[in-house]
Amino acid sequence: MLQKLHILAIGLLLFSTVFATVHIPSAHADGTIEVSTDVLNVRDKPDANSLVISKVLRGETYPVVDTKGEWIKVQVTSSKAGWVASYLVTDKQGSPSPSGNSESTDGVQVLTDDLRVRSGPGTSFNVIGFVQSSDSVSFLDQNENWVKIRTSGLEGWVSSEFVSIQTKKKKKKETTDSQEQGNESTPRSATILTDGLNIRSEPSTQSKVLGTLSNGTVVEVLSQKSSWLKISFEGETGWIHSDYADLHTDSGNEAPSKKKGKSSATISVSGLNVRNEPNLNGKIIDQISQGTEVTIISERNNWCEIEYANGNTGWVAGWFLERKSLSANPGNVNVTGDGSIIILDNGTNIRSEPSTTAKVVYRANEGETFSIKGLEDDWYKIELSDGTTAYVAGWIVTTKGQAPTITRAGSEQYLRNKVIVIDPGHGGKDVGAIGVQGTYEKDLTLRTSRLLQDKLKAAGATVYLTRQNDSFVSLPARARTANHHGADVFISVHYDSIDDSSVTGTTTFYYGGADQQLADSVHQSLIQLTNLRDRNVRQENYLVLRENMQPSLLLELGYISNRGEELTILSSDFQERAATGIYQGLAHYFRDR
Template sequence: MNLKKHNQMMMLLTCFVLIASSLPMTHATAQTDQAVVATDAINVRTGPGLSYGIAAVVKRGESYPILTEQGEWVQIQLSNGQKGWVVSWLITTSSGAQKSAKPKAQGQSTAGGSTITSTASDLRIRTGPGTSYQVIGTFPQGATAKKLETSGEWTKISYKQAEGWVHSDYVSGGQKTSQSSSGESSRSNETGTVGVSSLNVRQSAAPNAQVIASLARNTQITILREQNGWYEIEGKGVKGWVASYYIVTGKGAGSAPEKSSSSSASEQKAYIVYDGTNIRKSASTSAGIAERATKGAAYQIVRTQGDWYEVTLSNGGTGYVASWVVQTKKNSSEAPRPQQDSSSGTGSLKGKTIVLDPGHGGKDSGTIGADGAFEKNITIKTANLLAGKLRASGANVYLTRSDDTFISLQSRVATSHYRNADAFISLHYDSFMDQSVRGSTAYYYHAAKDQQLASSVHSEVAKRSQIPDKGVKFGDYFVLRENKRPSLLYELGYLSNPQEEAIIYSASYQERVTEGMTEGLKQYFR
């Protein structure tokens, strides 16, 4: 290389160094912070928004360098060299602190409104807080708007110079809580139950904190406080932190009715709350059935065993009934009715033919829940419980499948026609990529033939259900479209939502929705 060329290259290199040194520094977190995945799985997107494509999926506990932040999104460096974006409230930093669920816009006053994001595609904006109000526009998935006020389950927003109402189940962020600046709030010793098969209790509120114990499904706990999506809990002699979305609270917690002590148990009676309640041969849901009870029947309590009552049967023997399907006082709002002979049939279902269609089966598992549950297993469980209640009310009930067998859609409809069904009900559970989506929906196809059935059943289920109600909608499903008999397809909740999956599995929820369907059918035939 001659001297002239050498000097030219040195000049170019000097210019490059000068230009590089004048560029702005990147975000400080690019060299110091790591993003630790704080939930089971997060979609990594090609851009900072839900409308961008999915580049990868990262798992709980994995750690990635943070490159930059934009609003509520964080750009990370993947192990294969690619870059992608994740929502900030689903990660913690390497120091263990969780990112803010929804950062407040600069200069924005919490009292004057906050920013919320649509989690549903083309969410309808209405003139008032209800589905009966006129639709004036849509709120696209991933779009943000200013939150103005709330009314029940509805939120008023300002979006593109227009104001209107959207359902609160389909937006995220903007919550006004009593949390301190540390993201901590008191839960006033609220109770709950574990909603997954095994839940790790950790030493602190972080996914990489040390595991100090494990609690089984349905274990009752007391919530002491909440911090950034974690609960500090106490139960079974254990005190520590658990992820909040694996705890069922409120109605879904399925707390048992007050039990008497063993010395006074014989003076109490168990009043049956639901038609077709199973009295079992031992204190287990898998035990054989000794007899079926009708709503309002009174059984003498012999003693308590865990969450079960041992009761005296009509033949003088004893059986066991779950405490969560009875009441021990006769003065609740669910007024019991006099005991009737279940063999004679009751109400307006006597002689009616009902075909129940548990969705999926066999090689078709249906959706797979957040905790690994197969939809096909829970639909058959619901169908069998509902069938017992309907038969106790005098109906003739047929199932399109009674075990884990694949049945074609054509065969399901053929069963409805062959049995000349007075009503056909297809039972399903839903799933969505966005795990925050919740709620149950009743679907019909032919307005003249099906809508009244869907509305009657939905009305009674909605009164009893512990999960959000998404209403009655048109649905272009084969088992409805090709069915000549009055038919309904019910999506009874989202297995993809961890908390809703836990509620769905609870005995309390199963009893409530099947009782609602039974009463809804009575209303329909009346």
């Protein structure tokens, strides 16, 4: 009996040993990441001390094959995969594939006339034009409250309440080079309609980015596959998405123009290196001081070829350039052509002279239009219905027809070029607080953070999220993200819960005395815009604040343990107001520094 038991024990041991050596792969993670630091090490194991097997560069994208804690495994090449730190990349989830049975956006149907188009996703952004229900409108981006569109050279954001996004089904089919559309014997060209358009190695959002193109650049089109264009530019070929190019056929003996699209920019850092090649290995041939104006000639992989003093040229890192947009010429201008202004708000003052102290001669209502007779500084000279002339401030109206647009910088002027890290609290296995109706705090924090991210990016800030989806990120990693990027501000977004269901309100926490000014600015703005109970600004020893070397806050935006407040917080209206409150609070903070 003892001998039989001994044999059985040996058999069980061998059985368990064999199965212990079988590798059961973890489920592959969906999505794609984009490198958000200059040079990122790819390691053979999810450990900062493990072997570096490759290096990847800022702006490059790679498919995700696995995740483990704070590490993401990416497929670098067809034969090589490795691990990168999650806080040094940006999630590019949801990128549509050009093939397969999927729905893709086709266009936007405007549901009302004279819909305001704004420069950013929020009512605090300038009105830059109007769209009509009969206009042809392209879809660019969206969040839960706003849709980014393009129409007739106008690009901006409209309220999602007044539009319907059209979708179309794409049927899966085998595509070969012989099925590409277009006759290469007929020269065709296209004009790029947006800045920073990626040129890819294949007709897919998953393929490698070879370079970027600027708005207005003209490229030669070699062929077309589905919604992708194969192009040639400066001796190189690649693929761009047709939604962001104006395709036209050249006739007669005219060949496609190879003229480079040029735009202006200002150096935003001191001592920017100019290199002879568009990468960090390029030889440094010069240095340019902060504030220097340069001309962008071309772009490649987030690097810009520039022309600067005395016609010199070279390559600089594009993320250190502040691009310029065209604006109306100052001074006194005689406006010719069919130009008129449109009143945006009821009770707009029309004055006798171009000054805020001049006599008010008429109060106009929303939608009224007046012919433009001239422009004096930032004031439009207009003709009233009785034939007399008067003046209206150009920054509070919009125009149509052949007329210059006047804008005055709002909150965005204080946020431009700031680096802001937003931390959507909790995530993954850590659901955070649970509301009366079962609402997870982790879902609410991500909603608010995404709305805030869109507003800050529209204002010209550089924004990083500590998590882009429902994933777990440790508290130290959240603080490290802000420290790594040298953030101007770190904002951790939360919602509160307590056993006493009668408790309501908003609380703002900071760690050190140096952060109190930031806390006061953001908290005051939040209380004003959300109308929740003021639970004051408080000092607290939270890890994400204590371990943060950057100015930082932790916001508790309301109590989901209170049934009424939970319902309020869940609404899109509250989410919009909360994100706007934080946005305006940050602008006030930077303005007063």
